[in-house]
Amino acid sequence: MSDENGRVFREAWIAGVNKYYPGEPKPGYITPWEETPDWERASAAAVYQQVHDFIVVTEGSTAKLTREQKGRFVALCWIGQIFKHFDDPKPAYVADWAAMPEWQKETDSDIFERIEQEVTSHSA
Numbered sequence: 001m002s003d004e005n006g007r008v009f010r011e012a013w014i015a016g017v018n019k020y021y022p023g024e025p026k027p028g029y030i031t032p033w034e035e036t037p038d039w040e041r042a043s044a045a046a047v048y049q050q051v052h053d054f055i056v057v058t059e060g061s062t063a064k065l066t067r068e069q070k071g072r073f074v075a076l077c078w079i080g081q082i083f084k085h086f087d088d089p090k091p092a093y094v095a096d097w098a099a100m101p102e103w104q105k106e107t108d109s110d111i112f113e114r115i116e117q118e119v120t121s122h123s124a
Helices: 003-020 038-057 067-085 102-123
Strands: none
Touching: 003 038, 003 102, 038 067, 038 102, 067 102
């Protein structure tokens, strides 16, 4: 998994947090890539790859998904990474879509769309 792909994911996350988070985000939410914990870097790269592969195997038909569907996909892939790295995660870390805060839903949707732009610009 590419470090560069993980960095794209992280940058999209930080941009979304800065755009949607109500008030002052927690420092960990906007930690730069270089200071991001190893497990989180690996997870960012893994989820980027999952979204990338989903776009590729559908031959770009993901463009027809709603923003919510795109965000749900990112959220579910991220939850899988949380369970991979933590035996007993906090319930908020693995909350289903309906229980997630609005800012996080919007951020996850933006992440999918950012990866989608990368994939379609490279295949054009």
